[in-house]
Amino acid sequence: MPVDVGLATTSNQLITGGLVAYSLAFVGYAVRAAFGVRVPDADAAPTPARVLVGATSPAGSATAGAPTSVALSAGAPPSGSAEGTVLDGDAARARRGREAVGPRDPATRFGEVVGKVAVVLTVIGWVAHGAAIATRGLAVHRLPWGNMYEFTLALTFAAVAAFLGVLARHRRQSLGLLGVFVMIPVLLALGLAILVLYVAPAPLVPALHSYWLGIHVTAAIIATGVFTVATASTVMFLVADHYAAAVSRGRSVRFAAIARMMPDPGVLDRVAYRAYALAFPIWTFAVVAGAIWAQYAWGHYWQWDPKETWSFITWVIYAGYLHARATAGWRGRKAAYIALLGFATVLFNFFVVNIFITGMHSYAGV
Amino acid sequence: MTSTSRPDLQALEAEVDELGTRQRVRRPTLASALGWVRWAWYSLTSMRTALILLFLLALAAIPGSIIPQRGSANPSAVRDFVVRHPTLAPVLDHLGFFNVYGSPWFAAVYLLLFISLAGCVVPRARRHWEMLRAAPPATPRNLYRLPAHQKWTTELPPQQAVREAAVFLRTRRFRIAQHSSSVAAERGYLRETGNLLFHSALLVVLLGIAVTSGFGFTGTVLLKEHDSFADTQIAYDSFSPGRMVDVGALPPFTFRLDDFHASFVRSGPTRGAAAGYQAEVTYTARPGVRPKVTTVTVNHPLSVDGVNVYLTGHGYAPHFLVRDGSGRSFDETVPFLPRDGVFTSQGVVKLPDARPHQLGISGFFLPTAAADPFTGQPISVFPAPDNPAVVLGVFSGDLGLDSGVPQSVYTLDTSRMKLLAKGVLRPGQTLTLPGGQGSVTFLGFSQFAEFQLTKDPGKPIVLGAICAAIAGLLASLGIRRWRVWVRAEPDDTGRTVVEVGGLPRTDASGGFAEAFDRLVAALRTRIPPEPAGPAPFPERAGSPSLQVTSDQEG
Numbered sequence: 001m002p003v004d005v006g007l008a009t010t011s012n013q014l015i016t017g018g019l020v021a022y023s024l025a026f027v028g029y030a031v032r033a034a035f036g037v038r039v040p041d042a043d044a045a046p047t048p049a050r051v052l053v054g055a056t057s058p059a060g061s062a063t064a065g066a067p068t069s070v071a072l073s074a075g076a077p078p079s080g081s082a083e084g085t086v087l088d089g090d091a092a093r094a095r096r097g098r099e100a101v102g103p104r105d106p107a108t109r110f111g112e113v114v115g116k117v118a119v120v121l122t123v124i125g126w127v128a129h130g131a132a133i134a135t136r137g138l139a140v141h142r143l144p145w146g147n148m149y150e151f152t153l154a155l156t157f158a159a160v161a162a163f164l165g166v167l168a169r170h171r172r173q174s175l176g177l178l179g180v181f182v183m184i185p186v187l188l189a190l191g192l193a194i195l196v197l198y199v200a201p202a203p204l205v206p207a208l209h210s211y212w213l214g215i216h217v218t219a220a221i222i223a224t225g226v227f228t229v230a231t232a233s234t235v236m237f238l239v240a241d242h243y244a245a246a247v248s249r250g251r252s253v254r255f256a257a258i259a260r261m262m263p264d265p266g267v268l269d270r271v272a273y274r275a276y277a278l279a280f281p282i283w284t285f286a287v288v289a290g291a292i293w294a295q296y297a298w299g300h301y302w303q304w305d306p307k308e309t310w311s312f313i314t315w316v317i318y319a320g321y322l323h324a325r326a327t328a329g330w331r332g333r334k335a336a337y338i339a340l341l342g343f344a345t346v347l348f349n350f351f352v353v354n355i356f357i358t359g360m361h362s363y364a365g366v
Numbered sequence: 367m368t369s370t371s372r373p374d375l376q377a378l379e380a381e382v383d384e385l386g387t388r389q390r391v392r393r394p395t396l397a398s399a400l401g402w403v404r405w406a407w408y409s410l411t412s413m414r415t416a417l418i419l420l421f422l423l424a425l426a427a428i429p430g431s432i433i434p435q436r437g438s439a440n441p442s443a444v445r446d447f448v449v450r451h452p453t454l455a456p457v458l459d460h461l462g463f464f465n466v467y468g469s470p471w472f473a474a475v476y477l478l479l480f481i482s483l484a485g486c487v488v489p490r491a492r493r494h495w496e497m498l499r500a501a502p503p504a505t506p507r508n509l510y511r512l513p514a515h516q517k518w519t520t521e522l523p524p525q526q527a528v529r530e531a532a533v534f535l536r537t538r539r540f541r542i543a544q545h546s547s548s549v550a551a552e553r554g555y556l557r558e559t560g561n562l563l564f565h566s567a568l569l570v571v572l573l574g575i576a577v578t579s580g581f582g583f584t585g586t587v588l589l590k591e592h593d594s595f596a597d598t599q600i601a602y603d604s605f606s607p608g609r610m611v612d613v614g615a616l617p618p619f620t621f622r623l624d625d626f627h628a629s630f631v632r633s634g635p636t637r638g639a640a641a642g643y644q645a646e647v648t649y650t651a652r653p654g655v656r657p658k659v660t661t662v663t664v665n666h667p668l669s670v671d672g673v674n675v676y677l678t679g680h681g682y683a684p685h686f687l688v689r690d691g692s693g694r695s696f697d698e699t700v701p702f703l704p705r706d707g708v709f710t711s712q713g714v715v716k717l718p719d720a721r722p723h724q725l726g727i728s729g730f731f732l733p734t735a736a737a738d739p740f741t742g743q744p745i746s747v748f749p750a751p752d753n754p755a756v757v758l759g760v761f762s763g764d765l766g767l768d769s770g771v772p773q774s775v776y777t778l779d780t781s782r783m784k785l786l787a788k789g790v791l792r793p794g795q796t797l798t799l800p801g802g803q804g805s806v807t808f809l810g811f812s813q814f815a816e817f818q819l820t821k822d823p824g825k826p827i828v829l830g831a832i833c834a835a836i837a838g839l840l841a842s843l844g845i846r847r848w849r850v851w852v853r854a855e856p857d858d859t860g861r862t863v864v865e866v867g868g869l870p871r872t873d874a875s876g877g878f879a880e881a882f883d884r885l886v887a888a889l890r891t892r893i894p895p896e897p898a899g900p901a902p903f904p905e906r907a908g909s910p911s912l913q914v915t916s917d918q919e920g
């Protein structure tokens with residue numbers, strides 16, 4: 001069937017619209033963070049994050065004496081908090097958080113409104129984004145993930161979906177700043193897709209004609225989207241945890257202004273872990289589905305094609321991350337670094353392997 | 367306060383710690399062989415070693431994705447690499463870098479990992495089995511020292527409160543042990559079951575792979591239209607059997623390529639890309655049974671007698687009628703291998719029986735021939751046979767077939783031959799050789815298909831194990847495992863004091879506090895707190911540093 005040029009154009013317009021909405025949302029999240037609004041997730045009952053590690057294995061973190069995240073270990077005396085349970089480690093911050101409950105000053109209220117508008121803009125952008133993908137699919141009469149442009153569209157869509165999911169689950173917590181950290185990669189990737197990776201819509205090469213394509217690639221896209229949000233959360237966790245640790249030792253930190261805006265490190269760590277724990281089985285499934293598809297298409301489950309190899313490396317590293325969380329001395333920051341390494345392999349697989357290393361998966365279309 | 371509560375909790379943790387994070391065995395100081403063996407074994411099966419081995423595995427996999435590999439989709443890549451890196455290549459070759467995934471060091475990493483895995487899973491399974499049959503551990507004396515704790519007074523008598531708690535916890539799918547004044551409860555055993563299932567399934571995957579590499583085989587064969595294939599070793603163009611395969615007793619099926627059809631995108635930006643190809647084949651599963659007709663396409667292999675037949679490539683086989691100087695004629699249809707996306711195909715025809723001299727033809731087949739706009743040379747501009755032509759050079763002399771050195775059927779050794787004639791032919795045209803040495807007529811072409819045949823007896827094992835692994839993973843990552851104790855005792859004033867303590871087991875996901883709070887909130891509807899009494903207990907007394915409170919989620 002011929003490509004429907006009209007629909008394809010509509011798709012391009014929709015994605016541009018989505019990009020505009022996302023950009024505005026990004027500014028909104030940043031403004032909100034800049035106005036220092038922390039929704040008082042900690043007003044009545046402070047966050048339990050410290051217990052995460054402290055309670056599950058005091059033996060581990062105490063005896064190993066390892067540099068697990070200080071904010072997460074029971075030993076770190078929280079400073080400046082009356083109950084001794086607030087993790088902020090920064091009295092001013094804690095106070096500001098609590099003040100936000102009471103009568104708010106106009107600036108704070110402004111920040112809050114902007115934050116809400118940013119969420120609405122994200123949703124609008126996401127709907128346009130989804131519509132762009134759908135119209136592209138209708139234009140080419142197939143699942144629209146056959147080349148890197150389409151792939152990037154789908155990945156970023158999944159990432160924003162995962163982000164909105166996190167926001168919905170943690171409505172009461174001030175995760176707005178996560179929006180900044182998610183929107184940066186999303187905007188970069190979309191910009192790259194539109195400016196560099198764009199290819200006009202076209203039918204697929206025969207090797208891609210299989211419903212395993214739908215299964216395998218869809219799973220990989222979802223997992224990557226969720227990994228993206230998890231990574232954003234991990235990066236924030238590292239910043240926040242570093243800051244909390246420094247403050248509790250009375251040391252000053254660079255970029256404190258940004259660090260002080262971070263949500264609670266415990267919450268960030270938890271959001272990240274849950275995302276990894278969701279994405280890992282999906283990734284596992286994606287790799288397996290890919291192997292099954294490879295068997296139909298090429299007669300081998302597994303040929304150590306570069307793409308396969310890097311998917312495997314990603315899988316192994318995230319397995320390492322999950323192990324690290326259960327290994328004394330590796331919890332907290334070290335585990336977080338492993339997770340970042342995992343995402344680095346995801347990016348490598350997508351950008352470097354697709355474009356620079358040829359294998360049987362050479363369908364990047366760039 | 368902190369200092370007193372610590373050891374208590376540590377003891378509890380040690381008691382419940384049945385994860386892989388086992389106690390580390392001290393490095394033996396004396397030269398006791400057994401001590402060393404034991405130490406080595408414990409080190410190998412520790413979580414930390416598993417972690418390191420996982421990293422090593424990831425690291426070891428990298429070079430194979432960067433350095434070209436033998437036996438990969440593009441075998442000439444290794445040759446090109448060797449040419450480009452004449453000093454480095456022999457070293458890399460010696461270290462197995464052109465065959466990373468078959469190299470001893472790669473095998474060492476994954477075998478160690480799997481030994482570690484087995485050494486880790488077996489004892490854990492045993493402990494888990496015991497744990498599954500045991501009652502939840504007795505109620506600790508000081509519940510307030512647990513990571514989560516709540517306390518209230520009720521008007522229910524202690525016995526009744528304990529009973530209520532027991533019933534309640536059972537409906538919440540806790541396994542319980544009821545004591546005189548308390549209930550011990552635990553749930554989430556399936557988490558460890560899932561974890562063990564996942565890890566054991568990985569071992570089974572390896573087993574399945576081993577079965578395939580021992581008892582499976584893979585081979586390739588190239589068939590022109592109307593050619594037949596019988597499953598014997600010599601019929602393959604290349605064949606690599608597993609170690610345990612009896613090559614004399616391959617499955618006795620045959621098949622024939624009746625027709626091949628390829629179509630290409632004719633317009634748009636991907637003009638010339640393959641749009642689809644299919645092979646019509648007739649196959650006979652066993653001698654004596656009725657032949658069946660089927661279509662093999664890229665994603666739809668033919669499965670016959672435990673062997674899968676995949677369509678992996680295709681091309682053109684030009685058809686020539688060659689006459690030699692003695693007047694003898696040879697009818698040759700020879701596959702020419704595609705060299706590029708427009709199917710510029712290269713091949714040779716060897717006629718060792720031609721007289722007075724052997725004849726050899728080297729040439730190109732161009733499916734859609736056109737003149738190169740710059741050089742005027744004939745080139746192919748589209749992969750479909752819209753305007754087929756061949757570009758030939760005809761040689762006479764000695765083909766060198768008797769020299770004993772094996773020759774590829776796709777290359778012509780012209781060192782002892784001389785060029786007689788060259789030319790471009792359309793179907794039906796003839797190139798006459800000078801001096802009455804004969805002629806070459808290009809009659810037309812047929813198509814050929816390449817098939818890969820694979821027998822993979824480990825497949826059901828691998829597939830089943832992977833399904834089990836994913837199920838186990840979901841259980842392991844999605845289930846919370848925790849213990850709850852409820853105690854109800856009268857205090858000095860005769861009121862019933864209810865105390866609840868909770869202990870997470872592997873609370874990697876966090877959120878234990880919320881789950882605990884939700885549970886206790888529900889329990890309070892069963893064991894209602896006294897209506898506003900005098901000075902109730904503060905709700906979460908106890909050691910501040912171990913305090914669990916909830917955020918507002920859920």
Ligand code: HEM
Nearest residue numbers: 319322326385386411412413416482483486561842872874
């Ligand atoms: C082939 C190598 C291995 C892979 C791919 C792997 C993968 C995983 C994954 C994905 C998890 C997280 C899911 C879960 O909690 O069940 C996990 C957990 C775990 N693994 Fe492994 N593993 C491997 C080898 C090992 C070895 C050798 C050990 C023993 C030392 C081990 C011990 C554990 C333990 C104790 C957990 C539980 C952690 C927890 O519950 O939080 N694993 N593994």
